[in-house]
Amino acid sequence: MARILVVDDNEDILDSTASLLQLRGHTVETLLRAGEVLDALRRDPPDLLLQDCHMPGLDLPALIRSIRAQPGLRDLSILLFTASTDAGELWSAVGANGLVWKPFEAAELQRAIDKCLAGKATLAHH
Amino acid sequence: MAKLSSHWLEAPETSKGHDPRTSAPQLLSIIQSLPDVIFRCEKRADGKIYWTLNEGRLAEEFHLTTDAIKDKPLEALFPPETAARLLPEFERAFRGEGREFTNELFGRHFKHYPQPVFGPDGKVVAVIGFISEVTSLVLAEQSIKKLNAELSENVDELAAANRELDAFSASVSHDLRTPLTAIDSHAQVLQEAEGPRLTDTGRRSLEKVRTAVKQMNLLIQEILQLSRSTSAPLAKAPVDLGSLARTLAMDLPQPPPGRSVEWVIAHGLVADADPQLIRAVLQNLLGNAWKYSSKREHARIEVGKAVEDGHTVYFVRDNGVGFDMKDAPGLFRAFSRLPSSAVGFEGTGIGLATVKRIVQRHGGRVWAKGSVGRGATFYFTL
Numbered sequence: 001m002a003r004i005l006v007v008d009d010n011e012d013i014l015d016s017t018a019s020l021l022q023l024r025g026h027t028v029e030t031l032l033r034a035g036e037v038l039d040a041l042r043r044d045p046p047d048l049l050l051q052d053c054h055m056p057g058l059d060l061p062a063l064i065r066s067i068r069a070q071p072g073l074r075d076l077s078i079l080l081f082t083a084s085t086d087a088g089e090l091w092s093a094v095g096a097n098g099l100v101w102k103p104f105e106a107a108e109l110q111r112a113i114d115k116c117l118a119g120k121a122t123l124a125h126h
Numbered sequence: 127m128a129k130l131s132s133h134w135l136e137a138p139e140t141s142k143g144h145d146p147r148t149s150a151p152q153l154l155s156i157i158q159s160l161p162d163v164i165f166r167c168e169k170r171a172d173g174k175i176y177w178t179l180n181e182g183r184l185a186e187e188f189h190l191t192t193d194a195i196k197d198k199p200l201e202a203l204f205p206p207e208t209a210a211r212l213l214p215e216f217e218r219a220f221r222g223e224g225r226e227f228t229n230e231l232f233g234r235h236f237k238h239y240p241q242p243v244f245g246p247d248g249k250v251v252a253v254i255g256f257i258s259e260v261t262s263l264v265l266a267e268q269s270i271k272k273l274n275a276e277l278s279e280n281v282d283e284l285a286a287a288n289r290e291l292d293a294f295s296a297s298v299s300h301d302l303r304t305p306l307t308a309i310d311s312h313a314q315v316l317q318e319a320e321g322p323r324l325t326d327t328g329r330r331s332l333e334k335v336r337t338a339v340k341q342m343n344l345l346i347q348e349i350l351q352l353s354r355s356t357s358a359p360l361a362k363a364p365v366d367l368g369s370l371a372r373t374l375a376m377d378l379p380q381p382p383p384g385r386s387v388e389w390v391i392a393h394g395l396v397a398d399a400d401p402q403l404i405r406a407v408l409q410n411l412l413g414n415a416w417k418y419s420s421k422r423e424h425a426r427i428e429v430g431k432a433v434e435d436g437h438t439v440y441f442v443r444d445n446g447v448g449f450d451m452k453d454a455p456g457l458f459r460a461f462s463r464l465p466s467s468a469v470g471f472e473g474t475g476i477g478l479a480t481v482k483r484i485v486q487r488h489g490g491r492v493w494a495k496g497s498v499g500r501g502a503t504f505y506f507t508l
Contacts, residue, residue, distance in 0.1 A: 010304055010307075010308060012305075012308030012311075012312065013304070013307050013308050013311060015312075016308060016311030016312045016314070016315050017311055019311075019315045019319065020311060020314055020315055020318070023315070023318050023319060054300065083299075083300045083301075083303035083304050083306075083307060084296065084299075084300045084303075085296065085299060085300075085347070085350055086296060102303055102304070102306075102307035103303065103306050103307040103309075103310035103311065103339060103343055104307070104310075104311075105314075106311075106314050106318070
């Protein structure tokens with residue numbers, strides 16, 4: 001069981017994803033705004049960040065760079081999830097640990113989380 | 127151009143009597159009937175150029191026949207700007223280097239073919255040649271240039287429109303998937319959290335919601351692919367279609383127990399194609415072959431090539447449900463699915479439209495042969 005911070009600007013996706021993760025025994029925090037991610041991570045570092053790729057005001061490479069620049073967050077597992085087809089090559093380029101395509105199968109998401117936490121880069125979609 | 131003898135007009139009826147081929151009046155009447163001008167000019171002691179022959183219908187039209195211009199030098203015959211264009215060209219010919227040139231007179235265009243005539247001492251004694259009107263050619267050339275300029279402008283506009291469309295499709299597909307994800311995730315929450323409390327009808331409904339979500343997600347994916355197959359720039363490279371087909375075959379679902387799929391993929395299927403786009407072609411054709419043979423106990427899918435009329439033809443063949451040849455014309459139309467064979471198979475009706483667009487962009491052709499219950503073969507050239 002892991003502590004997971006889920007970040008997405010769509011409230012429906014945020015709520016349902018959190019529920020699916022809680023049903024699997026994870027402890028979940030959610031955030032709707034990209035600008036609050038870094039502070040939240042610094043305040044209370046989770047085991048894994050599940051981060052949407054396209055949010056208002058989000059510069060994903062910059063966010064990941066600033067996360068990696070934090071001493072306590074250098075090795076944080078970052079799993080991206082996206083509704084965009086073009087993100088296939090993005091995730092490893094920006095320094096994330098995996099990518100899940102929306103819409104996703106809860107079991108797929110769980111597998112991707114497991115792989116991320118086990119330190120293996122992962123690409124999953126249903 | 128064949129060299130004319132310098133003597134043919136000056137020594138017409140000599141020893142051989144009246145050979146009609148060398149009879150001056152006869153030759154002259156032939157020349158006068160030509161639409162062009164045939165000329166001969168010399169330099170006189172004053173250093174100016176004078177005509178000893180200038181005949182043909184054009185000469186007549188401009189009142190520049192031999193008799194009319196006798197004893198008038200070049201400078202006296204033409205408007206100053208025309209003379210200024212002609213003089214250096216004729217001077218060049220008199221130096222022994224005749225070359226073709228075009229000049230304009232009263233909005234019309236004339237091509238000159240001057241040639242020096244050398245005397246026994248190797249000096250130029252005269253310049254002979256002919257003049258043709260090329261106005262219609264020049265005008266056609268000008269309009270082709272204009273059309274080409276307009277065309278390349280249109281191509282630029284089209285490319286910009288395609289880029290815009292591509293960005294639009296990407297953004298629409300992202301925005302469509304977002305609510306779809308919310309529906310699917312909430313449906314999964316319901317399934318997992320409330321499943322036990324639902325009736326069978328409720329659980330079945332939920333399954334149907336999720337199946338519809340998957341179908342719509344596939345549709346979004348394929349619309350995006352169709353749009354990209356038009357707008358993506360074509361970058362050709364040698365592609366081994368055989369090994370690509372083997373990779374794609376491995377991505378397809380394993381057949382359930384009791385059912386087998388035999389893949390027969392030829393070697394040496396290297397083609398010059400855009401790797402990304404041709405991948406979409408094979409993905410669609412193999413996916414179809416897999417899908418429509420999925421009700422066979424022993425499905426057989428073959429990828430190979432043949433030579434037809436000297437052209438390499440690639441094919442994907444299956445032993446599935448096939449189709450009625452009368453439905454063949456509609457096969458490659460977007461959103462059109464076959465009435466006879468589509469029953470019981472999921473599909474969007476976009477895959478083959480994408481295949482056709484990509485093949486056409488490679489300058490190739492795609493067609494299909496099949497019969498109901500006896501499989502289908504899709505052929506394409508690149």
